[in-house]
Amino acid sequence: MSDSAASATSAAVEPGMVRLSLAEVHALARDTLVGAGLGVPHAEAIARSIARAEADECHSHGLYRLIGYVASVRSGKAERTALPVLTRATSAVLRVDARRGFAPLAIETGVPALIEAARTYGIAALAIHDCYHFSALWADIEPAVEAGLAAWCFTVGQCCVAPAGGARPLLGTNPMAFGWPVPQGQPFIFDFATSAAARGEIELKRRAGATLPPGWAVGPEGAPTTDPASALAGALLPFGGHKGSALSMMVELIAGPLIGDLTSRQALAAENGDGGPPLGGELFVAIDPAVFGTESLASRLAEGEALFAAAREQPGVRLPGERRYAARARSGNGVLVPATLYAELKALGRPA
Known part of the structure; x- marks a missing residue:
């Protein structure tokens, strides 16, 4: 994107901010990564992930993340061109070897196969191995939920969280996500770190x-x-004291040793200090609701709709995802980016 294009899109915004279209966000992310030496397939996948995050005003996983991505490319920590490889442990258990590349392309490689397997067998699991994960989990599972599946996703985050009652890092931020399909409109999806806040x-x-x-x-x-x-x-600190701490340990186990990947402590030991994403794995589980129950699928999904409607009747209630969907509807007019971050990223995209 040219500086003149940025000037045009940044008109009439508050001081200190730049307005970019989503196409410009994508181009800025892609061009910055390619300029740093990352292969085009990975750069395009990451740019799609970053543009989705900015569209939903999830700034902690948006353009800001380019700083860490570029650092890991330039330090040699992450593979620049190795493409992920999809295999099957069983008919319904899938594996993607990310080959020490970034997660977005590995996720795009594995999730369509996860959807197909869950529709075929009723339930399926996908393990992403040996990846550098820096994206938001809601975006990882949204395609499966939009395909009519109930889905979960877990990954081990950066080792910077103390267990409840402790004061030294032992656990990752260890986010988890869940999605429930709806017959019409946006699905019910939540995504949160098990720490009080994401490190981002x-x-x-x-x-x-x-x-x-x-x-x-x-x-x-x-x-x-x-x-x-x-x-x-x-x-x-974990959210909710001992409850968040227990959930964080659960994520450590099922996104680490269960699938044969690293815990957050092991990932920390493998770090080179470049500030980029941690090495680890990611676990998806998807279920086709059509295989359960004696009543029709439509009637069972309607029960979910009734639950959501009853919640909305209470003043002050906002369902998970509604803030993001409202932001997504607004983002057609562009998104606001701090001018200092924009200038930093433009400089970042120049050859080192």
């Missing part, structure tokens, strides 16, 4: 000079902190 949110607050809410983190000495830099040097 802490990074964005540090960049913005903002403070953290109490209860999100402890500093290097184990004392509670609201300073993002101190939190990044110390440890994030």
Whole structure:
């Protein structure tokens, strides 16, 4: 994208922000990655992931992530051109070897086969192995849910979270996602880290000079902190105390040793400190609701719709995903990006 194009799209926005179309977001991401030396198939897949995140105002997984992606390309940590390989452990258990590449292309390789297997056998699982994961899980499972499947997804995040009662990093941010299909309209999908906040949110607050809410983190000495830099040097905390801590350990187990991949501690030991995504795996499970129940599928899905409608009747209730879908509807007019980040990314795309 040319600077003149950016000027045109950034007109009439508040100071300190640039307005980019989603096509410009995609082009900026792709061109930055290709300029850093990443192969085009990977760059295109990551650009699609980043554009989806920006469209849904999920900024912690949007353009900001390019900084880490480029760092891992230039440091040699991530494979630049190796393409993921899909195999089958059984008819309904699929594997994608990402070959130490970034996750988005591996996910795009495996999820269509997961959908086909779940429709054929009623339930299927997909393990992504040996990948560098930096994207949002809602985007990973959305194609399966839009295909009419109930789906789960888990991955081990960066090792920066203390278990409940502790003060030293032991666990990853360990996000999990679930999606439920709806007959019409947008599916019900939630996606959250098992830490009080995703590490990317802490990074964005540090960049913005903002403070953290109490209860999100402890500093290097184990004392509670609201300073993002101190939190990044110390440890994030799980959400919900012992409940979030237990869920985080569950994710460690099923996205690590269950599928034969790394725990967050093992991923940390393999890190080179470039600030990019951690090495690890990702587990998907998809179920076709049509194979269950004695009542028709339509009547069972209608029960889900009735549940959602009853929740919306209560003032103040917002269902998971509704904020993102509202942002997606607005993003046709472009998305706002901090001017400082835009300038940083434009510089990042120049040859090192």
